[in-house]
Amino acid sequence: MWYYIHMKKLMDKKEMEEAIEKVCEEVKKEMGLSNLVIIGIKRRGDIIAKKIRECLEKKYKVDIPLGFLDITLYRDDFSKIGANPVISETDVLFNIDDKKVLLVDDVLYTGRTIRAALDAIVDLGRPSLVRLFVLIDRGHRELPISADFVGKKVEVKKNEMVEVKLKETDGVDEVLIVEKEK
Amino acid sequence: MKWEKKDLIGLEYLTKREIEYILDTAKSFKGVSTRSVKKVPALRGKTVVNLFFEPSTRTKTSFELAAKRLSADVLSFDVSTSSVSKGETIVDTAKNIEAMKVDCFIVRHSVAGAPELISRNVEAAVINAGDGCHEHPTQALLDLFTVREVFGKIKDVRISIIGDILHSRVARSDIWGFTKLGAKVMVCGPPPLIPIGIEKMGVKVTYHIEEAIKNSDIIYLLRIQKERQKENFLTSLKEYSFFYGIDQDRYESIKDKIFIMHPGPMNRGVEIKSEVAEKENSLILNQVTNGIAVRMAVLYLTIGSRK
Numbered sequence: 411m412w413y414y415i416h417m418k419k420l421m422d423k424k425e426m427e428e429a430i431e432k433v434c435e436e437v438k439k440e441m442g443l444s445n446l447v448i449i450g451i452k453r454r455g456d457i458i459a460k461k462i463r464e465c466l467e468k469k470y471k472v473d474i475p476l477g478f479l480d481i482t483l484y485r486d487d488f489s490k491i492g493a494n495p496v497i498s499e500t501d502v503l504f505n506i507d508d509k510k511v512l513l514v515d516d517v518l519y520t521g522r523t524i525r526a527a528l529d530a531i532v533d534l535g536r537p538s539l540v541r542l543f544v545l546i547d548r549g550h551r552e553l554p555i556s557a558d559f560v561g562k563k564v565e566v567k568k569n570e571m572v573e574v575k576l577k578e579t580d581g582v583d584e585v586l587i588v589e590k591e592k
Numbered sequence: 593m594k595w596e597k598k599d600l601i602g603l604e605y606l607t608k609r610e611i612e613y614i615l616d617t618a619k620s621f622k623g624v625s626t627r628s629v630k631k632v633p634a635l636r637g638k639t640v641v642n643l644f645f646e647p648s649t650r651t652k653t654s655f656e657l658a659a660k661r662l663s664a665d666v667l668s669f670d671v672s673t674s675s676v677s678k679g680e681t682i683v684d685t686a687k688n689i690e691a692m693k694v695d696c697f698i699v700r701h702s703v704a705g706a707p708e709l710i711s712r713n714v715e716a717a718v719i720n721a722g723d724g725c726h727e728h729p730t731q732a733l734l735d736l737f738t739v740r741e742v743f744g745k746i747k748d749v750r751i752s753i754i755g756d757i758l759h760s761r762v763a764r765s766d767i768w769g770f771t772k773l774g775a776k777v778m779v780c781g782p783p784p785l786i787p788i789g790i791e792k793m794g795v796k797v798t799y800h801i802e803e804a805i806k807n808s809d810i811i812y813l814l815r816i817q818k819e820r821q822k823e824n825f826l827t828s829l830k831e832y833s834f835f836y837g838i839d840q841d842r843y844e845s846i847k848d849k850i851f852i853m854h855p856g857p858m859n860r861g862v863e864i865k866s867e868v869a870e871k872e873n874s875l876i877l878n879q880v881t882n883g884i885a886v887r888m889a890v891l892y893l894t895i896g897s898r899k
Contacts, residue, residue, distance in 0.1 A: 488635070493897060535628070
């Protein structure tokens, strides 16, 4: 059982929307919109990816293919924690060969999720380019991985957790830093 | 829910929720086999041993592919050249192989209870791939998966299992699985091949195929195991085929509303006529395809429960 002992708001709805607007502009400038596809990492990364797609559609009148990755089967901690309770489906219904992939996740922490996601992407095809967007970069990397586009970078202590809440799953758009104790 | 069981011995020992959990997990594994790279690294570094004391092509191949698609190493143990033929007991055989640090045994044996006996003596996960006339749980799981895929549910689906119920471990596992998930199960066959008291498992009994057909969404044809008919329960295969086989005429009368399933290998001309096996409402090859996904799920969960 976890007990919340301290909570701090890192982003509100408006700031989250601005972060998404910003990444759309950066992606257009640095990756271009032709041959672009967006892949969100479940869970939460998929919803943020959907928001980015909608934003690009509204801003630039483009229809960008959107896919979702479940990286459970690519994790490196199977021997440590065993079978994951829930596996959901990987849903990338288009060919990613020679495409430019914008990979999307909510929080970048150890880098292990992204390592797994890159392996999963390589198994799906050979994109010409992969770039990473995360809403929050909280530091403490364990692997040499960095994000190309970041919503907000913040140093968060190891005993604290970053909770990204989204309207679709949690009823509210906000990002919290939560200090928890067992 | 978190999977806690290291072994899969039979559907009798699983709850409805556990069965559904395996089916849900299998669903996410199905996609892996349709990609160009048919492999995920989930079980990398794990070793799976096929311990088949009875011949099998389909089940063994299916398990082997399932393990390989999860990146496990697979060893198939050939009983005819093994020390079993020199008089070693199955427990000793399993313990010796386990001493080489393997993670999972897939066991088929002609004696009911053999996989359970092994499971009680080893730390590794044990999956029953068919034991005597007892159970064949992964077959029933893939049958459930196939039905759920076609009907979107299992509850209230009417399925008739036709053939040699007495000797069939597939029938036994299917009855456990389908009744637990709320399907309406009927068994049908010649009276000597229907075990007395089978109604207690929650199924209806009929000896007339027309009645089974009339009350079904799916007919599940069991293989008449010629090797098990030495006790003269059947007068002849021809007679069985006449009373219980699905031929063109019987098929014509039902084709609009019924799906056909079969665990394989088929005896064409006995329980099923060739022309029927190829029809569009035959789910026989879907079953084979789904077998991989279901076995991947079972391997992933049982090996995963060991940490």
